[in-house]
Amino acid sequence: MNSTTSTIPKNIIILGAGISGLQTALSLLTSETPSPKPKITIIAKHFPGEKNPNYCSPWAGADWRSHASRNEEDRRLRGWEEITYKRWNEMELHNYPKGILGEGIRKSVYFNTVCVDVDKYLSYLLLRIKTLGGLTIGSEINTNDGLEGVIRSCKGLAKENGIGGEVDIFINCTGLAAGKFVGGDEGEKLFPVRGQVLMLRGETRVCKTLVGDLGEKGDELLYVIPRPGSGRSVVGGCKQANNWDSNPDSQLTGRILQRLKDIGWADDFMDENGHIEVLDTYVGFRPGRRGGARVEVEVEVEVDGEKEGDVIGKRGNAKAKVKKIDGVYILHNYGHASGGYQCSIGCAEEIVRLIAGLELE
Template sequence: MPQPKSHVLVIGAGVTGLTSAVFLAEAGHAVTVIAAHVPGDSSIEYTSPWAGAHWHTHATPEDPRACDWDVQTYEYWVGVLEREGRDEKLPRAGLKLYDSFKYWDFPVKEQIWWAPYVKDYRVLADHQESFRSINERTREDAGKIQTAVAYRAVAVNVPQYLLYLQERARKADTVVIKARLPVERGLQHALEAAEQEAMNQGRSKVVCFVNATGLGAAKLCGDEAMYPIRGQTVLVKGEAKTIFTRSGVDYGAYCIPRPGSGSTILGGTKEKDVWSETPDPEVTEQILKHAALNIPELMTGPDGGFEVISVQCGLRPGRYGGARVEIERVGGKRVVHAYGHAGGGYQNSVGSARLTLRLVEESLASVPVGARL
């Protein structure tokens, strides 16, 4: 006879929470997701919809856990695309493989540890495209590219991907509840409120919780290591044919097509400890200036410039010491924390969710089977 399902309640419906819900549900757990914001919503509190997003690791060899998470996600996304290619009936995740270029305006001393794990990695000489053409457009007194590499990377149509994760979780019998939990009295009170909300919807007693609240964990858990990393981006008409990221001496720039949407995200900024959701017009101007140099083919407006759809800001959940993915007992309740992934939420998502699943099952190992109902 099959084992009875244990009820796991995930708090948060960002990419971390939803990916965790998918893996938990598909492993046979009864899963409930409770979140103030769900796919389709737009709020500065809801970080995941504001992301670029594409596979571009921020991990360093000093953080092997994050490196491993990123590699797992890359391989998993490529596998999703391969399965979609074989079966037209599968739901589309909103993923696509592109040629991706990484430029530096200085010699690279860092270890490019991820080179063996991505498809078609190669170092570009200065006479190769697009290394050559960008430098030809650059004034002599401005920074020029000194190092460039190319590889195949996955870009994500973020709104589509979040809906894909939610629907995949629902197909595995996950229940998604849109509700705001109280945070003023701390995590234990919020867990009790979440369980009651789920039971009001006919769900059973919760055996384990997953805390995927992102930046909200600062207040909910009293985690003083949490801090915001504000990012400003510009969405423009036209779907770029390639991805690029560029590291200048005093700036960063990127271009990420949103597969199938006819639009592209241009960015961006990383402003530590800035909470404002109001875009800065000067930052917008700088983003478009750098993009004009690197991706002029998107300048299709009647005035010869970009056709701007929107300008937006999001708050990445930064955390000193890296993401928190670990087990804790809170007032006798089993909790697996999964938050604080900073700007790596999407590329961390699969590896982090697999660890979350393992920790949930480790936490449940001491629970008698009959008590899991």
């Protein structure tokens, strides 16, 4: 697509204030394109500082550890991760010593990573967005009428809050909530991946992850991530697909602590009596998606002049056309499962590039 130059700032609504929504807003406000700078409004039920299992960004570790394979199907994922890693390394970092190979570990890999205090980082992103002129609206959006209804509701809410001008672009960064309104097969691709983490007293000096199939179902793992400068660390966890239980599992907590001791990683957290103090236990639902994250412009496929929904099973000259609803372009950035942070900047910059390629008037 060829972009056209406009002297009128574009009015962009971002739905969702997790790591994907906040980073998308910041990348749009700090990028050289589009020009002039767009007017950004974030609409969300939850913002940084709030706690809810369905608002999973505050429950994350978070650190950078690649989830991508060398296969061609992971090419985009590798790119998103690489960009985020490079951007994070441009920020101020602290060097920590190498870890020690623990009991039962066959081999280890050492690399410089980035550990994030997610509460502070989310608040930092939101502060930068507001400083750059971004606006926020705290509200729950009705999802009963599909994507069309969500866009109408967002436009109406923006108008009610005194945000003038027509909405040009809508960016869906709602995570699991997208399944309630994106419709059809796209909605069915989403599923929860339950996570449970412990906040421990004591700040480890090394970020560690034990890779393997732990637990009876192979859906448990062990990782230790410091909250830099806080005197605390996050220890987890599990990746339990299709589990909506928001209550902490005390037996899982016990297994996590026992593994921590068995592998030799508990020294940073034990007092003189060998006791580990658990400050809190968190449960959150990662936005899993079959096929990986969805980062793209909404399109409709036509075959011989008919929309995709009318031509199931037919073959012919198929072509994809950028879809607009009520004059609004739609983009998506959701479904990152446990890779939301480490892909955040890469995915946000891809959204910026996609918008630059739209034929904006």
